Amino acid sequence: MEGLFNFLENNSLYIVLFIVLTIWVGVFSYLNILDKRLKAIELEVKETGNEE
Amino acid sequence: MIYKSVLFVLMTVVIIAGFALPIVPQPSVWYEIPDIPGLEEKAKIIFFHVPTAWLSVIAFLMAMVYGVKYLRKQNMDDDAKSNAALQLGMIFTILATVTGSIWAKFTWGAFWHWDPRETSIFILLLIYGSLFALRSAIENEDKRAKLSAVYSIIAFLTVPFFIFIMPRIMTGLHPGSANDDNLGPVVDFKMNGTMQIIFYLSLTAFTMFYFWMWKLGYKSIIIKDKIFKKLI
Numbered sequence: 258m259e260g261l262f263n264f265l266e267n268n269s270l271y272i273v274l275f276i277v278l279t280i281w282v283g284v285f286s287y288l289n290i291l292d293k294r295l296k297a298i299e300l301e302v303k304e305t306g307n308e309e
Numbered sequence: 310m311i312y313k314s315v316l317f318v319l320m321t322v323v324i325i326a327g328f329a330l331p332i333v334p335q336p337s338v339w340y341e342i343p344d345i346p347g348l349e350e351k352a353k354i355i356f357f358h359v360p361t362a363w364l365s366v367i368a369f370l371m372a373m374v375y376g377v378k379y380l381r382k383q384n385m386d387d388d389a390k391s392n393a394a395l396q397l398g399m400i401f402t403i404l405a406t407v408t409g410s411i412w413a414k415f416t417w418g419a420f421w422h423w424d425p426r427e428t429s430i431f432i433l434l435l436i437y438g439s440l441f442a443l444r445s446a447i448e449n450e451d452k453r454a455k456l457s458a459v460y461s462i463i464a465f466l467t468v469p470f471f472i473f474i475m476p477r478i479m480t481g482l483h484p485g486s487a488n489d490d491n492l493g494p495v496v497d498f499k500m501n502g503t504m505q506i507i508f509y510l511s512l513t514a515f516t517m518f519y520f521w522m523w524k525l526g527y528k529s530i531i532i533k534d535k536i537f538k539k540l541i
Contacts, residue, residue: 270328274325274329277328278325292521295532305539
């Protein structure tokens with residue numbers, strides 16, 4: 258752990274790399290949730306359309 | 310599901326490789342990329358800036374394709390797809406402009422140079438910006454869809470010229486300009502094999518990312534239209 262900290266302090270670009278990766282994971286999960294929600298709404302609209 | 314997993318892995322690989330690969334004067338191992346005098350670490354912009362410009366071309370192409378489809382079948386879903394593509398295209402055109410501008414400040418000395426490529430993307434922003442003004446100015450749905458489809462077809466005719474032809478036949482700062490070989494190391498941008506692979510992986514990952522976002526965009530517009538029609 259100590260070694261990793263020293264490495265990151267000397268190569269600060271890798272800190273930015275981890276930040277960008279974290280942002281990518283965040284954006285990806287958000288889009289994934291949005292996708293699931295849209296699919297659910299789509300199904301609901303289809304079902305209520307059939308009932309009428 | 311597979312699509313998303315592939316996209317996630319590809320983009321993660323591109324981000325890690327794009328940031329972390331070491332730049333050395335004479336690459337000897339496969340993971341090293343060549344140093345370009347005057348650019349150094351800044352050369353890595355190519356993995357992230359070029360794909361955004363590429364996406365704007367794809368988005369505007371899709372807007373045109375679905376504009377043609379709308380004119381043939383008069384299906385409002387096609388208009389929704391065209392509209393969602395236009396929105397994404399605009400976002401990525403702006404992103405390409407902003408990322409390039411930030412980079413230019415530290416490489417070429419100023420945020421804006423009126424380099425042929427900068428000029429052409431500025432004109433594209435104007436052309437497609439006016440399309441949004443056109444869309445928001447018409448209340449009638451069918452009329453709006455029809456005019457916007459015609460405009461997106463005419464507007465796309467200018468895209469190949471502004472993105473692929475004009476910046477290549479004129480002298481400029483971007484790599485690939487007409488004076489590429491004699492202006493010095495900054496413009497003479499040569500990629501080695503590793504860089505090329507990551508570059509094309511990056512283009513693939515961004516393209517997949519675009520199609521996912523586009524699907525979310527047009528689906529939400531289509532659902533909104535459906536619910537709206539039920540309410541009235």
